[in-house]
Amino acid sequence: MHEPICDLVPAALRRSWAADGSYPDLDLYALFRARRCADPHRTAVIDPQGAMSYAQLDRQARCLAVGLAATGVRPGDVVGVQVPGGRHAVIADLALAALGAIALPFPVGRGRCEAASLLGRSGAAAVIAVTEHRGNHHAEDLLALSAELPTLRTVIASGAGHAPTGCVSFEELLTSDDAAFTPARPDPDSVARILVSSGSEAEPKMVAYSHNALAGGRGNFMASLLADGQPPRNLFLVPLASAFGSSGTAVTLARHGGTLVLLDRFDADAALDAIGRHRPTHLFAVPTMVRMLLEHLDRMPADTSSLTAMVLGGAPLDPGTAAEARRAFGCAVVNLYGSADGVNCHTGCGEEPRPNGGPGIAVGHPDPRVADIRIADLDAPRGDIVAAPPGVAGEIVARGPMTPLSYVGSPELDARYRAPGGWVRTGDLGMLDDDGTLRLVGRLKDIVIRGGANISPGEVEQHLLTHPQVREAVCVGVPDRLMGERLGACVVSKQGQELTLKELCRHLDERTLERRKHPEALLLLQELPLTPAGKPDRAALRAELARAGARHVGAEEVVG
Structure with a gap:
């Protein structure tokens, strides 16, 4: 029997957000249904199979809900969803919301071990998975x-x-008769979706979000990007099953009555073609995708005049590439600082970026209708949140309408990252300027962000240490123009034996570690440099890798 999912934000605070309008205070399917009734012929989804109206999408979702109920899915059940971006992912989202069940989407390509971990720890009753994909x-x-x-x-x-x-x-479930279907009406503050975050732990984190936190908190974030208040046409190049992609069904459709433009996988040429053909207003991607689009745009010109903003998450886009993207696509480039754990801040759609005249990276002004952000004193006791002195870097903490309920099946994560009063500890270092601008200074948790995807160095290190000829292994991020960072492995072998990167990656394959987590550079050492505290000196190792010019190997590039 799995423990029920609890809400670590005080109920009175949740109700205050409903009272002041930060929450719509309706469940996701009810919100979507209202959009469908208001404009049934509006296009809801465009994917490689074509276009679907709100009415067509609603009918398919209701049929699936009837079919799922016939298989035994009940309100409150967790249902995994591992399908590529497209109409089936959206239909599943809406059907589960209509049943009052809890969606647990995770991207295609995740290995069997990781999928089993997610389904087992969440107590999933069913899973919808693609028959074949790539x-x-x-x-x-x-x-x-x-x-x-x-x-x-x-x-x-x-x-x-x-x-x-x-x-x-x-x-076959889509052929069910929906004539007598009556949707559930779950509490808007109850769990609607579990977001999966790779984070810095060996196992992916699972974070529970309510209907209100998705449509309200995350919906308010998107509302700040809609200058004219018109329903958006959003091209998602990131998977809908990612935390970033949770702004798809729940926000683009249910909250804002917009249109989703979807690809079943990222391809730069297909993305440029979709921009020209389907005229999206907003594009959601990670920086690596933008770099690839810019490279392809020279040989494949596309009409990008419909775009008002490129919204980029996963990692900051460097200023040079951001300026190039603004010129090439003729729209705002929005750097988003956010995560599944409940933090969100962005640079907005202003024509000119704010000069970066201070430490770290300026990531915009926090919006209390999304997430109030404060800087916690690192020297304070671990319990309550104590504000850092002005101008001093501290841990970024957040609380607001988008704050999730809690972690799923991981009380140790709640103990580590949640604080009294509903605050979320991000593990990131930041500071607030005098004018309220948030600056991201660094990371307390040592993760590597490759193409917008988080990699835990500790997880890879543990696998490398099982190789019979490896004595010590430390993995660090190496700056890279295309991917943002790549993972480098610093290895001390036993008896000074020669090791190659291909040999180590073959070993990781045998241990079923996902290819996107494999190191792409190798530094062989006689011994590891240590800090005064006796720990491996990761800064020195990064510098040594850069000096050595360790070449990349042909590892598979995974960007979504």
């Missing part, structure tokens, strides 16, 4: 794991091809 057979893989997951009752196969024996067909 060589992955997720439905079949998860069906094989179901014997190890006592709560998992049903595997539903989505997409082209026959459903594997033992799986329920997603397409």
Whole structure:
């Protein structure tokens, strides 16, 4: 029996956000249904299969809800969703919301071990998985794991091809009769979705969000980017199953009545074609994708005049590339500082970026209708939040309408990252300027951000240390113009034996570590440099890797 998901934000505070209008105070399906009734013929989704209106999408979602209920899905059940970006992901989001169930989306390409961990720790009752996508057979893989997951009752196969024996067909569920369907009306402050964040832990973190926190808090973030108040047309190049992608169904459709433009995977040429053909107003991506788009734009000119903003998360975009993107695409470039853990701040859609005349990276003015942000004194006791002195860097903490309820199945994470009163500790270092601008100074948690995806060096180090010829291993981030950072491995071998990067990556493959987490540079050492405290000197190792010019190998580039 899994522990119920609790809300660590005081209920009175949640109610105050509903009273002042920061929350719509309706469940996600009710919000979407109101949009559908107001404008049934408006285009809701454009994907590689074509366009769907709000009315068509609603009908499919209701049919799926009936079919899911027939398989045993009940209000409050957690249902995993591992499908590529497209209409099936959106239909699943809405159907689960209509049932009062809890969606647990995670991107395609995640390994079997990671998927099993997510489904097992969340107590998922069912999972919707793609039959085949780019060589992955997720439905079949998860069906094989179901014997190890006592709560998992049903595997539903989505997409082209026959459903594997033992799986329920997603397409057949869509033929259910929805005539008598009555949607649930869950409490808007109850759990609607679990966001998955790779974070700095060895296992992915799972963070529970309510209907209000998604449509209200995250919806207010998007509202600040809509200058004319018109429904947006949002092209998501990031997976809808990511934390960044949670602004898809719940925010773009349910809250703002807009249109989602989706690709089933990121491809620079396809993205430029989608901009020209479908005329999006906003593009959501990570910096690596923008660098790739700029490289392709020279040989594939595209009409980008519809764009009003490129919204970039995962990592800051360097000023030079941001300026180039503004010139090339003719729109604002918005750097977003945010995470699944409940923090959000962005640079806005102003025509000119604010001069970066202080330490760190200026990431905009916090919006209390999204997340109030404060700087906590690092020298204060770990319990209550104590403000750092003016002009002094401290830990960034956040609390506001988008604050999640709690971590799922991880009380140790709640103890580490949540503080009394509902505050969330980010593990990031920052400071506030006199005019209220938030500056990101550094990270307390040592993660590497490659193409917008977080990699835990500690996780990779533990795998490397299982190699029979590895004595010591430390992984650090190496700056890279395209990916932002790449992971470098600093290794001391046993008896001075020669090791190659390909050999180490082959070992990581055997241990089923995802390719996106493999190191792409290798530095062989006789011994590790140490700090005065006796710990590996990561700063010195980064500098040594840069000096050595350790070359990259042909590791698979994963950007979403």
